[in-house]
Amino acid sequence: MPYGIVIIFLDADKHVSPFDILTAIDLYPNAHILSYSDVKAEDARKIVQDAIFPRGPEGAKHTKLFIGGSDMEEALKILEAAKGSMFPPFEISIIVDPKGGYTTASAAVAKTLEISVKKGLGELRGKTITVLASTGAVGLTATRIFAQERAKVTITSRSPERASSIAERVNEEMGDERVRGVKAHTSEEVGKAIKEAIIILAAGASGVQLLTRDILENYGKECRIVADVNAVLPSGIEGLASNADGDEIFPNVFGIGALTIGGLKNRVEAALFKQAIESPKGVFDYDKAYGIAKELVN
Numbered sequence: 001m002p003y004g005i006v007i008i009f010l011d012a013d014k015h016v017s018p019f020d021i022l023t024a025i026d027l028y029p030n031a032h033i034l035s036y037s038d039v040k041a042e043d044a045r046k047i048v049q050d051a052i053f054p055r056g057p058e059g060a061k062h063t064k065l066f067i068g069g070s071d072m073e074e075a076l077k078i079l080e081a082a083k084g085s086m087f088p089p090f091e092i093s094i095i096v097d098p099k100g101g102y103t104t105a106s107a108a109v110a111k112t113l114e115i116s117v118k119k120g121l122g123e124l125r126g127k128t129i130t131v132l133a134s135t136g137a138v139g140l141t142a143t144r145i146f147a148q149e150r151a152k153v154t155i156t157s158r159s160p161e162r163a164s165s166i167a168e169r170v171n172e173e174m175g176d177e178r179v180r181g182v183k184a185h186t187s188e189e190v191g192k193a194i195k196e197a198i199i200i201l202a203a204g205a206s207g208v209q210l211l212t213r214d215i216l217e218n219y220g221k222e223c224r225i226v227a228d229v230n231a232v233l234p235s236g237i238e239g240l241a242s243n244a245d246g247d248e249i250f251p252n253v254f255g256i257g258a259l260t261i262g263g264l265k266n267r268v269e270a271a272l273f274k275q276a277i278e279s280p281k282g283v284f285d286y287d288k289a290y291g292i293a294k295e296l297v298n
Contacts, residue, residue, distance in 0.1 A: 003062040005031040005277060008051055010039045010078055012069035019100065020068055023266070027273050039069075041077035048085040048092075057089035061280040065094045072098040072137045079283070091281035095272055100265065101137025102286035103272065104229055105203075107264035108138070109145045110293035111256045112199050112227050115246045119254055121198065121224055124149040128222070130197035131155045132184065132211060132236070133204030135162050138229055141286050142201055143170055147178045156184035156193045187212070191219030202228040202236030209234040216250070223253055231258035268293045 007024050009016055016035040024033060036047060052060045065082060067075050075098035082094060097103050113124055121127075129146050131139050134155035146153045147170055157163035163181030170179045184193045190211060194200050200223055202210045208230065216223065216237070226249070230236035235258070239249055244257035271292045276284045 003055060003059045005062050005064065006051070007031050007033055007064045007066060008047070009033070009035040009066045009068065010044060010047065010082075011035065011037050011067075012039055012071050012074040012078065014038060017068055017099075020066055020097065020269070023269055024066070024273060027270055028277065039078060041074070041081040044078045044081035045085040048082045052086060052090040052092055060090050060092050063092045064276050065092055067094060067096045068098055068100075070099045070137075072101060072140065083283070086281075093276040093279050093281055094283050095276050096283065096285045097269065097272070097289070099137045100269075101141050102289050103269045104261065104265045105138045105141035105145060106286055106289035106293040107268055108201055108203070108227055108229055108256075108261045109142055109149070109290065110297045111245075111261055111264060112201065112225055113149070113294065114297040115225055115254055115256060116199065118246060119224065124151045124199075127151045127198050128196045129153050129199045129201070130194045132190070132193070132200065132202045133157070133208070134181075135159075135166060136203065136205070139201075139203035140166060140170075142203055143179060144173070145286065145290050147171075147174050150178070151199075153179045154193055154197065155179060155181050156190070157181065158183065158185045187215055191215050194223065195219050196222055198222055199225045200227070200237070202226070202230065204230060204236050206230050206232035207234065209236060209238060211237045213238045216253075220253070225254050225256070227256035227261065228258050229261055231262060264293060264296060267296055271296070 016037045129151045135157045160183035167179040167181035184190045228236040240255045242257040242259040244255040245260045249255040
């Protein structure tokens with residue numbers, strides 16, 4: 001018998017975000033969509049097993065899971081619970097993108113790589129990079145990807161303990177000391193954090209300006225690329241238009257705006273869905289998303 005596509009959304013938040021559901025509907029209008037909110041890791045086992053058994057192993061190949069929500073740590077717990085609930089031949093594909101952090105970060109890093117190469121600065125390896133407000137899903141994921149590209153990364157937070165904790169976690173994952181965490185709350189602290197950076201990524205919340213023109217001009221003497229994921233005014237970086245795509249915003253400083261990153265993010269997510277739909281099993285996370293983003297900008 002033919003099996004239709006079923007996409008099940010698990011979200012730790014009170015309300016499931018419509019963003020990813022609408023993306024799925026536009027891509028696969030004939031798919032059946034199920035969504036669950038307020039999901040905890042302990043809930044995932046029953047939901048997943050109730051999803052994989054009714055249609056048998058062949059039907060499971062056409063059943064997909066999307067794990068989202070604003071709490072990345074909880075999303076990863078749900079992922080582990082979901083993986084632990086499956087066994088051959090009852091396995092399904094899982095997309096993980098908490099708060100869009102994986103696809104947004106992948107797009108942001110890929111765009112900085114693209115512009116760096118286009119402007120004659122070369123690959124990311126060895127570059128000094130600062131990720132402002134790096135403790136959220138986008139900032140943390142971008143930090144991981146930059147570190148995987150063997151860049152030297154400074155991450156910032158209002159809490160020095162939080163920044164240091166994240167840096168230690170990423171360094172442990174990478175097996176070396178590529179990331180350092182610093183406090184950046186005052187103008188002087190932000191300035192010191194970007195002083196050696198060739199690339200600056202603002203990964204803060206919507207409507208929060210992290211880097212002013214004065215701080216960039218006074219401290220960012222080494223900076224050549226700035227990027228921002230915040231599309232809500234005021235922008236995360238003063239003077240950077242949301243649609244900038246390698247535009248020179250200051251002499252020899254090139255900008256990548258939030259809408260440019262967002263446009264690539266949407267393409268990455270669409271391709272991630274396609275890969276998951278076409279694969280009978282597997283986890284589609286930021287590694288897969290970044291691979292897609294790099295291909296799209298080449």
